[in-house]
Amino acid sequence: MPSTTDPVTLAGAELAAHAPHLLDAFRDALPRATDVVTRRLLGAAWREDLGHARHILRPARRHGFDRVDLTGPVPATPSAALTDLGISDAGLATELTDAARNLALGYARRAGIDADLRARAAAAGAPDLYGLAATLAGDDQLILYERLATEGHNLHPCGRTRLGWRIPDLLAHDQESPQTRVGFVAVADRLHLGDDLGALLRDGYPWLPTPPAGYRLQPVHAWQLATVLPDRYADLFAARDLIPMGTATLRAAPTIALRTVLLEPDVHGQRRYLKLSLDIQVTSTRRTISVASTRNGPAISALLHRLLAGEPRVLLLPEVAGAAVTATGGRSRDISAIVRGGLTGALLPGEVAIPGSALVATSPVTGRSVLSELLTRAGLGPLEFLDRYAALLLPPLLRLAASGVGLEAHLQNSIPTFVDGVPHRIAFRDFAGLRLHLPRLAGAPPLWPGSVVGTADVDVMRAKLGYTALQAHLGELVTHLVDSGGLDEAAAWRAVRKVLDEARADPADHRFLTAPRVPHKALVRMRLADGGGSGGGGTDTYVPVHNPLHAS
Template sequence: MRIVSTGRLAAAATRTEAALAVHAPHLVDAFTRNLPHAADTVGRRLRAALVREDLTPRTAGGHRHAFNRVEYPHAGVADPVDLLTGIDPTGSMSAEIRNAVVNLAIALARFDPKIPPDAGPDLRAVHLERLAVTGHNLHPCGRTRLGWDTADVLAHDLEAGHTPIRFVAVRDATHLGDDLGTIPAPPGYRAQPLHAWQYDTILHRYADLFTDGTLKRLDGHIDAVPTAALRTLLLPDGTYLKVSLDIQVTSTRRSISVASTRNGPALSQLLHRLTADNDRLLLMAETGGAAVPIGSGRDLSAIARTGLTGRLHPGEEAVPGGALPAHDPATGRTVLAGLVDRSGHTAATWLTDYTRLLLPPLLRLLADGVALEAHLQNCLPTFVDGKPYRLALRDFAGLRLHPGRLHQAGHTIDLWPGSVVGTTDTETLRAKLGYTALQAHLGELVIRLGESHNLDETTAWRLIRDVVDETYDRLGTHPYAAADHSWFLAARTPHKALVRMRLAGHGDLHIPVSNPLHG
């Protein structure tokens, strides 16, 4: 593989290498060794996305999969930015791609697959997430961290292993929501938790509010563990805290809206009511949220979330969905392949069992008006002896709610004014679940099972189709079941166009792709 030696990527790599020489000289050689592999990984994903989204023609050498997905063995270029020639006139996405490459090379240089033998289920899940070192399975910018320099990446990225939670005191009249502080605040104030990087940002961004007493610095911190989401941190007691982090990861700046802090607990309660009869679901509920409506209103937000500690049965292990297609260095095979082998089942039987765990509750929720964002990163399936057992779901900020369907099902919810999660558009509702659960989630597992166990893709999608049909048969006369069923079996289905979205710079964009469930 050619070493990246010219162009802007080379310049970015040189700057990163110089920063590593100051902050982590022991990583310089490993960074340099891993840079070509990082460039090829990002390039392969970008090349595949450009073809899938009809931005460039399909070239020879790729293998076609469901939903117009094409996998290439190599990027075909040393610098993936070259793939954007004539497509990215502003250069904004090129900058994101370069950032993704250098940060992936840093992550590969720091890669450590060891899991502490005494790790509880939540800490073990974080360590398994680290196996998925390349990030989001479809997004070429899975390792983008725009807004962080190399020192920030070293201090706060997933591989850092820990990062502090700091606190500011917020005047009661300015604070909105629940009290999430775990350290004392002065009378008339509440302690608001912040990511350590965000804390430093806030000190400068709102210096005038520290001067007039609206905000006060507080001493003390909590040592937390960053998850793959970066802004979601695992606390020592096995719970989580999702905090604003005003950097761009994949397609989005990761600050948190006021609406998300106020809706989270209400959404969790609604989901508990809707799924109360399903003992195979574990909801990682959002139990409280708080914001400080100053500036953008997004900079000092935080949401508390429950974990899995104390909730799993003997022999039950939770595996983050994002880790399933990742390679386990101990075996040289994917985590997914290891589970199938341990189960003693064929890949076809295992996939059927997994699909029956995943899809029926999600399709039932859709019929009742809730479309969960069930991509790999938001799902933590659990297994006993390698067999699918239960499904833990987390992070409800990206779901969509249909008020009419909810009302028909006998439920209501008061959303914060201006919330983006509510929609009356059934296409938006269905596309949210269809893309995340079928394309990004099951689509990835089908490809990897084909590689590890020779599972024929047509057979795999027939098995998934059977589960979809069984689920809607059980829903029977539900008023929305028939229409939803037909939508999921249509010849074409919407695909979230990740590259087109980045080139446009705003909003969700979808394009139609072929549907393997059709026919």
């Protein structure tokens, strides 16, 4: 067997067999991908004060919340960087190597995606990617942009980890793939828990099969159905508690979240998203779905709609239904699914929706970032744009926090919309990672027993908001505008602080968010403590970082 530390050797044979046209591009991209993963590891180690990081690293520049730029050469591989840091963890080394391999393949696949988008933009007479997106429906806009967010999580060194997938799986189901599929199983009523998702979907896709009497139709990701279920649920298939539904499938487009897919249009012209269990490790978590998430999602969606009533500039992609299969032996997460609403009919003429994770991606049409294209369209300078963006993002989040909800508003879960490039509205999606401060929350929905989203510690709720919205979200945009747009970073954080000061924030929340040091989610520390690949959604670990909003 080839060494697990050699991505070229591991991937080469499979690429030669399944996509030989990508092999040279993959090899060319590997040094860049390895460098990105290594620098993210070292940056995280610096913020989290891991190993020898503070002794061996000499940052060329420091940004807000202890983000650092590391110029000059870095160790040749993430494994070598771990050695230099004095961290010995074979599992993490494997995950980092996997991330570099997958990122290199993502870069290689971008060449074809970029060429296609340039051709489409030329055919549409669009001078930039925004102009092409404006010709599409809202959910198609999202998919167009999400395929450009090649590097994944902007702070996590394992942002492109997909442990459990081989090269053919990546080619079929990863975020650069134009299409994946959703299959179905019939679940005996006594094992089915939650909403009848099959009946809901059959209303829009009447060709889907009707399950036998006493069963419910349950959607399953095609990879999960083919790879995980046959062995793990062999006893239930043998007992006819689960029945495969033949070749019944729906076409779907993968999103950056992988386990969340956009379904093909139904007979009513509507498009919905399915969040499906996917038993692979992405970042540090296996992406299956808890029973609690399937039951809490619709109730939390209703709560958010109630709390945000009267906010005309906020959209929610609601979780309308969810279901799971209850099985013994810790198998209750593997066939869970959640139906989420889309942007069909929600956007105004000329309004363009861009997932936050794509804002710093490179547009193949102009060669500039998506964010740079927006500045040109809007005719705004970086500081004015940031001021308008922060004024769109933060007030509704602070309003929710004052009511007891810490929304997980990182880039992947946030979808700003623009009119002529100017920030116009913002949509939020995927509520499984938020935190509800139950003592503060009036009319809290009943949560599934053992749900991790509820907390009695108000600082847990505040840390969730501060890390995702200010550090991972606005921090990424500020860093990008400083590096590419000539923005003065101190002025940027003063503008954000002004928005915070003027918003309807609870005074104690405001003090927490503007304290000299604030909690930063310790992504690598959590991975080292957890051992990697646990269920996800549990207790977060934080370290203090310097807050640029304190002095602003």
